[in-house]
Amino acid sequence: MSLHVRIVTPRKVAWEGKAELVRAPGELGEFAVLPKHIAYLTTLRPGVVVVETGDVKMRYNIGVGFCEAGPEHVTILTETCEEG
Numbered sequence: 001m002s003l004h005v006r007i008v009t010p011r012k013v014a015w016e017g018k019a020e021l022v023r024a025p026g027e028l029g030e031f032a033v034l035p036k037h038i039a040y041l042t043t044l045r046p047g048v049v050v051v052e053t054g055d056v057k058m059r060y061n062i063g064v065g066f067c068e069a070g071p072e073h074v075t076i077l078t079e080t081c082e083e084g
Contacts, residue, residue: 001035004073005051007060007081014081015060021052022074024067033069040069048084049076059084 002018022033025047033040044065051058065078 001072002053003033003035003037005076006074007049007051007062007076007078009078009081014083015051015058017051017053019051019053019074021050022069022076023050023052024076025049025062026067033074036071037069038071040067042067044076044078049081 002020003022005019005022006016007014020035023030025045027043027045044062044067046063049060049062061082061084062076063079065076068075
């Protein structure tokens, strides 16, 4: 099972695809989302989002924003996103 992940800025969809794990910098600390995660909504602080798809780990530097997650998806809305 995998998650449908979207990282969205005001200008574009920075990344969209399937992943097994997403780690993000929540306002109260880093958190991870796996498939079958309970519904979750949090604010994000600037930092690094890690998206893991199999053996590949992609890193994205983000600005402040929000993350909404559920059993099959993660949506990150952020001011800025750069691959890094």
